[in-house]
Amino acid sequence: MRRLIALSLIMLLTSGCAVGPNYKRPSANVPATYRGTMPQEAPQPAAESLGDQKWWRCFKTSSFKI
Numbered sequence: 336m337r338r339l340i341a342l343s344l345i346m347l348l349t350s351g352c353a354v355g356p357n358y359k360r361p362s363a364n365v366p367a368t369y370r371g372t373m374p375q376e377a378p379q380p381a382a383e384s385l386g387d388q389k390w391w392r393c394f395k396t397s398s399f400k401i
Contacts, residue, residue: 385393
């Protein structure tokens with residue numbers, strides 16, 4: 336009996352994860368700028384993130400030079 340309950344519960348919980356095979360993401364019309372923003376507040380291109388930098392340059396020490 337416990338096995339049946341556990342199996343039913345697992346099937347019930349995992350069935351909510353399924354998305355149909357023909358799922359298409361809905362398009363969203365997002366403006367390039369938001370109303371009320373000043374030109375200097377407009378989004379700037381992102382600087383190189385810490386994850387994109389070479390690890391030995393982050394520490395700035397000569398003992399890590401390759």
